[in-house]
Amino acid sequence: TYIGNILIAVNPYKMIDIYGLDVVEKYEGALFGSQPPHLFAIGNASFNSLKDTNEDQVVIISGESGAGKTESTKLLMHYLAMTSTSATTSLSPSTNQNRSSHVTEKIIEASPLLESFGNAKTIRNDNSSRFGKYVELFFQGGGLVGAQTTEYLLERSRIVKQVGCERNYHIFYEMMKGLADDRKACLHLSSVDEFSYLNRGEASNLESRDDAENFRSVEMAFSMHQFAKEEKDSIFKILASILHLGNINFKKAENVHRMDGVKMESDASSRIVCLLLQLDREGLDKVLTTRVTLARNEKLVTPLTEEQALDVRDSISKALYHHLFKWLVEKINRNMKCCLEKREAINSIAILDIFGFEDLRHNSFEQLCINYANEALQHHFIAHIFRIEQDEYSREGVQWCNIEFLDNIQVVDLIGKKPSGIFCLLDEESNFPNGTDQSFLEKCHHRHNSHMSYVKPRMREPSFSINHYAGTVTYNVAEFLNKNRDTLKYEVLNLVSRSSNAFVANMFLDVLNMDGGEKRTATTTMIKAATNVSSNKSTKAVSVSAMFNESLRSLVETMTKCNPWFIRCIKPNTDKTAMQFVDEVVMDQLKATGMLETVKIRKLGFPVRQNFALFCKR
Numbered sequence: 133t134y135i136g137n138i139l140i141a142v143n144p145y146k147m148i149d150i151y152g153l154d155v156v157e158k159y160e161g162a163l164f165g166s167q168p169p170h171l172f173a174i175g176n177a178s179f180n181s182l183k184d185t186n187e188d189q190v191v192i193i194s195g196e197s198g199a200g201k202t203e204s205t206k207l208l209m210h211y212l213a214m215t216s217t218s219a220t221t222s223l224s225p226s227t228n229q230n231r232s233s234h235v236t237e238k239i240i241e242a243s244p245l246l247e248s249f250g251n252a253k254t255i256r257n258d259n260s261s262r263f264g265k266y267v268e269l270f271f272q273g274g275g276l277v278g279a280q281t282t283e284y285l286l287e288r289s290r291i292v293k294q295v296g297c298e299r300n301y302h303i304f305y306e307m308m309k310g311l312a313d314d315r316k317a318c319l320h321l322s323s324v325d326e327f328s329y330l331n332r333g334e335a336s337n338l339e340s341r342d343d344a345e346n347f348r349s350v351e352m353a354f355s356m357h358q359f360a361k362e363e364k365d366s367i368f369k370i371l372a373s374i375l376h377l378g379n380i381n382f383k384k385a386e387n388v389h390r391m392d393g394v395k396m397e398s399d400a401s402s403r404i405v406c407l408l409l410q411l412d413r414e415g416l417d418k419v420l421t422t423r424v425t426l427a428r429n430e431k432l433v434t435p436l437t438e439e440q441a442l443d444v445r446d447s448i449s450k451a452l453y454h455h456l457f458k459w460l461v462e463k464i465n466r467n468m469k470c471c472l473e474k475r476e477a478i479n480s481i482a483i484l485d486i487f488g489f490e491d492l493r494h495n496s497f498e499q500l501c502i503n504y505a506n507e508a509l510q511h512h513f514i515a516h517i518f519r520i521e522q523d524e525y526s527r528e529g530v531q532w533c534n535i536e537f538l539d540n541i542q543v544v545d546l547i548g549k550k551p552s553g554i555f556c557l558l559d560e561e562s563n564f565p566n567g568t569d570q571s572f573l574e575k576c577h578h579r580h581n582s583h584m585s586y587v588k589p590r591m592r593e594p595s596f597s598i599n600h601y602a603g604t605v606t607y608n609v610a611e612f613l614n615k616n617r618d619t620l621k622y623e624v625l626n627l628v629s630r631s632s633n634a635f636v637a638n639m640f641l642d643v644l645n646m647d648g649g650e651k652r653t654a655t656t657t658m659i660k661a662a663t664n665v666s667s668n669k670s671t672k673a674v675s676v677s678a679m680f681n682e683s684l685r686s687l688v689e690t691m692t693k694c695n696p697w698f699i700r701c702i703k704p705n706t707d708k709t710a711m712q713f714v715d716e717v718v719m720d721q722l723k724a725t726g727m728l729e730t731v732k733i734r735k736l737g738f739p740v741r742q743n744f745a746l747f748c749k750r
């Protein structure tokens with residue numbers, strides 16, 4: 133249904149025959165509202181608005197995990213890609229049409245690739261996006277000429293740990309099912325059960341996904357996006373070495389100085405990792421079992437405990453996967469760069485599909501970031517629908533009595549506002565050498581105890597709760613500081629960037645070489661300090677939360693400049709059952725997202741806006 137021009141899309145959990153070519157044709161060029169509510173109507177309206185006004189458009193798709201955001205994004209992209217190919221109006225329509233259809237194919241082929249590397253089975257959704265994405269489709273003369281994806285905050289903890297009934301990223305299982313036996317043998321891969329990073333969730337087989345078939349889609353996408361053979365080989369080597377890293381275990385041992393430390397239980401897995409990544413074996417052994425510090429120009433080598441060694445092992449796996457994912461997105465972007473006709477202006481329709489609001493049994497730093505992003509988007513929605521609408525009525529002198537609405541700005545500020553929002557306190561503690569998760573928590577309690585949306589636990593638990601627009605969530609602060617610092621030991625970076633495999637080395641050399649105006653993580657700052665790489669610019673480390681806050685701010689700023697369209701996805705039930713509509717489940721989502729107030733304002737207000745010239749023209 134619609135509320136004004138906001139589309140409310142209920143996930144049917146079953147494929148319905150309403151997305152075929154006949155339906156595309158029905159919506160193409162149709163007046164908004166002349167056909168039943170549909171995703172394609174939003175696609176068509178945004179495309180028409182782009183052509184009529186030359187203004188950039190953004191379609192913001194929101195909803196809980198499993199509500200149907202990713203499926204809606206894909207359907208919308210298909211619609212835009214298909215209709216723009218036939219709608220080319222440039223001076224040279226045939227060239228433009230060829231360009232469009234080529235870009236269209238690439239866009240369609242990129243989806244399975246990003247899904248395999250960025251989605252995973254969670255309790256709520258068998259194909260849950262574990263990263264946020266902002267896809268911009270660029271148009272020139274009505275034709276699609278390029279696309280670009282920006283990714284946000286890939287969930288890294290999943291690579292090394294999954295809770296019961298969840299899986300690691302799809303690509304691992306697809307690779308195990310789809311790779312030919314001889315290629316698997318070269319990578320020393322056997323079965324899923326033998327890798328501890330893959331079997332912890334005890335859900336490796338998924339009825340709803342065909343891993344072997346999806347692997348074929350990945351391979352097709354690789355060739356469509358012109359991945360070289362060496363690049364593909366290196367990708368699989370990195371994926372396989374992550375799995376082998378996960379099988380490295382440690383046991384207590386004394387070192388040569390009779391100090392307590394650890395050594396590897398067996399060197400079988402580490403040998404394979406070094407072989408695949410072409411790393412120095414002694415070097416890997418050292419970074420996994422010792423820590424090097426500099427004190428008064430003297431190098432101190434301290435043995436690690438078993439727990440620390442496992443942490444280092446996991447941090448290498450996470451860094452490898454994260455850098456691989458970033459490289460993949462960049463590679464796809466390079467391949468979908470616009471080929472432009474200089475004569476004409478370029479405009480875009482962006483689609484935002486960001487991770488849905490989460491309240492799990494155990495909520496950590498990742499959930500705080502995800503829910504903060506949802507709060508920021510909800511605020512953007514509220515600002516657009518209520519404030520901007522009411523402001524516009526006043527400006528135009530339309531008689532109007534203001535509607536009270538629930539603004540969530542105080543929650544956005546509680547988490548992200550400088551200087552005392554939760555993220556700022558976290559940064560303070562992360563930069564403080566003696567800072568701990570507990571000292572961070574105490575600062576939060578001290579600072580925000582009286583905040584209406586902040587809840588201090590009654591017992592002395594290591595947690596705090598936030599009353600979000602979509603419900604109260606309790607966050608356990610264990611590991612908050614570590615996750616926010618995201619430090620990779622500089623020895624690790626040095627080791628990996630010296631790999632004899634140029635692909636692997638370059639991925640990490642980029643981190644080493646980032647400088648000046650570019651984003652720098654705590655990792656690079658540390659390594660620069662440790663390797664005496666001089667920089668005359670400030671070397672203050674940028675934490676994960678600061679980087680996330682900044683990219684979110686810039687995303688909202690970009691979206692504010694575009695004409696927005698909203699799609700609210702709704703989950704009809706919590707069991708993923710086809711065609712089952714549970715009133716309370718739906719009502720909770722409608723209430724939490726302010727839909728009822730939106731209906732009110734749309735009913736009382738003026739849902740259809742046209743500027744005067746366009747109105748006259750029509």
Ligand SMILES: Nc1ncnc2c1ncn2[C@@H]1O[C@H](COP(=O)(O)OP(=O)(O)OP(=O)(O)O)[C@@H](O)[C@H]1O
Nearest residue numbers: 145146147197198199200201202203257260261488
């Ligand atoms: N329009 C649709 N038609 C049929 N099935 C759908 C549709 N939309 C979603 N589904 C089903 O619901 C599942 C979950 O949808 P989707 O992955 O799009 O959710 P999401 O909101 O993106 O979740 P997350 O935030 O976890 O990524 C899909 O895998 C699919 O089975």
